[in-house]
Amino acid sequence: MSLQHFRIVMSNTSHPGNIGAAARAMKTMGIHQLYLVQPKYFPAPEATAMASNADDVLQNAIVCNTLEEALTGCVLTVGLSARKRELSHPLVDVREAAIRAGSIANSGQSVALVFGNEMSGLSNRELDLCQLLAMIPTDATFSSLNVAAAVQVMCYELRMATLGSTLPQIETPALASTEEMESFYQHLEETLLHIGFLNPQAPRRLMTRMRRIYARTGLEKEELDMLRGILKLTQNPLQKYPLK
Amino acid sequence: MSLQHFRIVMSNTSHPGNIGAAARAMKTMGIHQLYLVQPKYFPAPEATAMASNADDVLQNAIVCNTLEEALTGCVLTVGLSARKRELSHPLVDVREAAIRAGSIANSGQSVALVFGNEMSGLSNRELDLCQLLAMIPTDATFSSLNVAAAVQVMCYELRMATLGSTLPQIETPALASTEEMESFYQHLEETLLHIGFLNPQAPRRLMTRMRRIYARTGLEKEELDMLRGILKLTQNPLQKYPLK
Numbered sequence: 046m047s048l049q050h051f052r053i054v055m056s057n058t059s060h061p062g063n064i065g066a067a068a069r070a071m072k073t074m075g076i077h078q079l080y081l082v083q084p085k086y087f088p089a090p091e092a093t094a095m096a097s098n099a100d101d102v103l104q105n106a107i108v109c110n111t112l113e114e115a116l117t118g119c120v121l122t123v124g125l126s127a128r129k130r131e132l133s134h135p136l137v138d139v140r141e142a143a144i145r146a147g148s149i150a151n152s153g154q155s156v157a158l159v160f161g162n163e164m165s166g167l168s169n170r171e172l173d174l175c176q177l178l179a180m181i182p183t184d185a186t187f188s189s190l191n192v193a194a195a196v197q198v199m200c201y202e203l204r205m206a207t208l209g210s211t212l213p214q215i216e217t218p219a220l221a222s223t224e225e226m227e228s229f230y231q232h233l234e235e236t237l238l239h240i241g242f243l244n245p246q247a248p249r250r251l252m253t254r255m256r257r258i259y260a261r262t263g264l265e266k267e268e269l270d271m272l273r274g275i276l277k278l279t280q281n282p283l284q285k286y287p288l289k
Numbered sequence: 290m291s292l293q294h295f296r297i298v299m300s301n302t303s304h305p306g307n308i309g310a311a312a313r314a315m316k317t318m319g320i321h322q323l324y325l326v327q328p329k330y331f332p333a334p335e336a337t338a339m340a341s342n343a344d345d346v347l348q349n350a351i352v353c354n355t356l357e358e359a360l361t362g363c364v365l366t367v368g369l370s371a372r373k374r375e376l377s378h379p380l381v382d383v384r385e386a387a388i389r390a391g392s393i394a395n396s397g398q399s400v401a402l403v404f405g406n407e408m409s410g411l412s413n414r415e416l417d418l419c420q421l422l423a424m425i426p427t428d429a430t431f432s433s434l435n436v437a438a439a440v441q442v443m444c445y446e447l448r449m450a451t452l453g454s455t456l457p458q459i460e461t462p463a464l465a466s467t468e469e470m471e472s473f474y475q476h477l478e479e480t481l482l483h484i485g486f487l488n489p490q491a492p493r494r495l496m497t498r499m500r501r502i503y504a505r506t507g508l509e510k511e512e513l514d515m516l517r518g519i520l521k522l523t524q525n526p527l528q529k530y531p532l533k
Contacts, residue, residue, distance in 0.1 A: 070438055075428035097433060138454040182448060182455045184319035189341060194314055194441040197434075201442050204426060210382040211426045 047150035047207050048075045053196060054115045056082040056171060057162040065095030065103065066193030067160075072099035074200035075208075079106040080115040080157075095193075112159070112171050119157040121149050124167050124175035125195055127188055134178040142179035143202035150207060158199055163192050221269040229269055230256060236276045291394035291451050292319045297440060298359045300326040300415060301406040309339030309347065310437035311404075316343035318444035319452075323350040324359040324401075339437075356403070356415050363401040365393050368411050368419035369439055371432055378422040386423035387446035394451060402443055407436050465513040473513055474500060480520045 053071055058064055064087060068079060079102055081087055087108065096103050109115040116122055123142050124134070137145070146156040159175060161167035167175070181190060181198050190198075221229070234252055237243040243251055264272070297315055302308055308331060312323060323346055325331055331352065340347050353359040360366055367386050368378070381389070390400040403419060405411035411419070425434060425442050434442075465473070478496055481487040487495055508516070 066435065066438070069433075069435060072431045073425075073427045073434045073438075075431075097435070099431065136456060138456055140449070140454065180456050181317075181445065182452070183317045185455075187316045187319075187343065189313075190317045190441075191310065191313060191341070194310070194317075194438060197438040197441055198445050201425065205384070208426070210384065211429075212380060212382055212424050 047147065047153075048204065049077070050150035050153065050155045051076050051146065051200075051203050052078040052080055052115075052119060052155060052157045053200070054080045054082065054112070054157050054159045055084070055192070055196075056112055056115075056159060056167070057085070058087075058160075058192065059085045059163050061086045061089035061092040062095045063163065063191065063193045064089075064106075065092035065097075065099075066191075067196040068092070068096040068102035068106070069099040070193055070197035071200050072102050074197075074204040076200050076203065077102055077105065079103070081106055081108045082112050082115050083110065084108065112174055116157050116159075116174060119155045121146060121154075121156045121177065122159060122175045123156065123177045123179050124159045124172055125161070125199060126178045126180055127166055127183070127190065127195075134172065134175060136178045136180060139179050139181050139199050139202045140206075142177060143199070143206035145177065146203060147206035158203075160192050160196060219266045221264045221266050225266070225269055226259070226264070229259075229264075229273060232273060232276050236279050239280050291391065291397075292448065293321070294394035294397065294399045295320050295390065295444075295447050296322040296324055296359075296363060296399060296401045297444070298324045298326065298356070298401050298403045299328065299436070299440075300356055300359075300403060300411070301329070302331075302404075302436065303329045303407050305330045305333035305336040306339045307407065307435065307437045308333075308350075309336035309341075309343075310435075311440040312336070312340040312346035312350070313343040314437055314441035315444050316346050318441075318448040320444050320447065321346055321349065323347070325350055325352045326356050326359050327354065328352065356418055360401050360403075360418060362399050364398045365390060365400045365421065366403060366419045367400065367421045367423050368403045368416055369405070369443060370422045370424055371410055371427070371434065371439075378416065378419060380422045380424060383423050383425050383443050383446045384450075386421060387443070387450035389421065390447060391450035402447075404436050404440060463510045465508045465510050469510070469513055470503070470508070473503075473508075473517060476517060476520050480523050483524050 053067065053076060055064060055067060058081065064081065064084060071077065071079060088103065092103055093100050123146060149156050159167065159171065161171060181195060183190065230252065233255060234243065234248065238245060297311065297320065299308060299311060302325065308325065308328060315321065315323060332347065336347055337344050367390060393400050403411065403415065405415060425439060427434065474496065477499060478487065478492065482489060
């Protein structure tokens with residue numbers, strides 16, 4: 046599976062809690078390779094605490110002295126950027142970056158996603174090693190995403206680009222057939238006439254609106270049985286309980 | 290702008306740090322309405338610390354006793370779920386949920402996105418108040434997203450669905466025209482013949498490959514001038530500096 050070809054690189058991270066939260070974010074998305082370039086504190090108890098049950102990602106993290114070292118073997122390096130840059134690297138949003146990264150990962154080649162320091166972002170030296178800049182679109186007046194939150198969004202987009210939406214399968218229950226629905230509408234119309242809700246002189250529009258309601262909801266067989274039970278009793282109430 | 294019609298509802302949140310991190314996540318995406326249903330600790334210093342510069346979102350947060358109260362005025366309630374549910378609410382991924390929520394917000398009506406407790410998620414009572422369940426696709430063996438990370442991904446998708454990708458505008462530099470590129474290829478071919486790299490008997494394929502390289506990179510006018518300067522000196526070196 047191509048997720049194994051993605052590498053998250055965190056450079057000069059100041060807060061070990063962010064490294065832990067990033068590890069957890071990665072693991073939820075099925076991404077496991079974490080490289081740390083000169084982290085300020087690592088290993089650290091805050092990192093382990095924030096990683097929750099993703100401390101295997103921390104234990105397997107590779108600590109490097111230079112960004113070059115962390116990029117060894119990668120064919121594409123994507124820098125995550127929060128700022129408008131002067132010297133023009135190609136700039137894309139994270140969705141587009143994930144699509145490009147995904148097509149490389151699908152070919153079995155490795156891609157690095159590089160996240161800079163919390164305060165200063167990626168240095169010019171680090172940018173020189175990137176081929177592409179990716180941005181998370183943000184509010185113009187408040188663009189300071191937490192670095193672990195940025196890792197979460199990037200890894201989510203990498204997963205979506207690579208595997209698509211993999212929701213757990215839910216069994217579709219037995220749905221009411223067209224004939225069953227038509228017979229229900231008939232029953233409903235009779236009942237509404239019976240209780241005096243429908244005017245037999247002009248019944249049409251109300252039934253159309255009723256049809257729309259049930260068409261949108263997509264009734265299951267069991268639900269239809271339930272509704273027909275209600276109609277039956279509406280026509281012939283048991284009147285076991287007096288109205289209050 | 291329709292982002293104002295989204296409301297983030299955090300129900301029974303245990304850790305105030307998560308409320309703060311969620312506030313920051315919301316604000317980066319341009320979403321400001323936060324409702325808290327019976328938060329365990331709030332206000333709290335950890336919330337303020339994690340909110341970074343988004344404490345205005347915390348200060349304006351509305352604390353409620355019940356989820357019903359927090360949903361007042363909303364026409365769609367989306368529950369964020371990490372588990373496969375028995376009783377079938379419609380289940381979609383967050384991208385699809387954001388598209389549906391976005392079309393309602395665009396019509397000026399309010400949508401609530403509800404996040405349950407960190408450990409237990411949404412209760413059955415809370416689920417009864419939702420019309421739609423949304424899921425963030427996760428790794429099958431490790432699906433425990435941090436709740437603030439989930440708020441970040443949801444708000445990111447709401448922003449993408451509503452505003453699309455709003456990257457800061459970067460001025461496109463002046464690019465080389467077709468004629469300029471053709472004249473460059475001519476110059477390049479001459480030069481490669483001159484230095485003996487191209488075999489005049491079979492020059493074609495190499496030039497095609499050279500063309501591909503420069504076609505992909507999309508040269509700016511200034512960059513082209515630079516390359517032509519190099520070709521010129523390759524043909525007639527100044528030879529100011531002896532080779533080592």
